[in-house]
Amino acid sequence: MGRAEQYWNLATDVRARASKESSPILKAEWENLAETYVRLAEQSEDSAGANLTYDPVWDILDRTAH
Numbered sequence: 001m002g003r004a005e006q007y008w009n010l011a012t013d014v015r016a017r018a019s020k021e022s023s024p025i026l027k028a029e030w031e032n033l034a035e036t037y038v039r040l041a042e043q044s045e046d047s048a049g050a051n052l053t054y055d056p057v058w059d060i061l062d063r064t065a066h
Helices: 003-020 024-046 056-065
Strands: none
Touching: 003 024, 003 056
């Protein structure tokens, strides 16, 4: 699974969380976070061929996998 797909999945998960939120303020914050993940996914797709020397997403995933 690529980085862009991970961001798309996070956006979907966060939107689901927002849909269940009863507080309008928290719902808006979850929706803002989802939109941030969408922008990150789009940026990741745009830079798919770039050779990144450091990718914080993979670093976080590596740490959580252990």
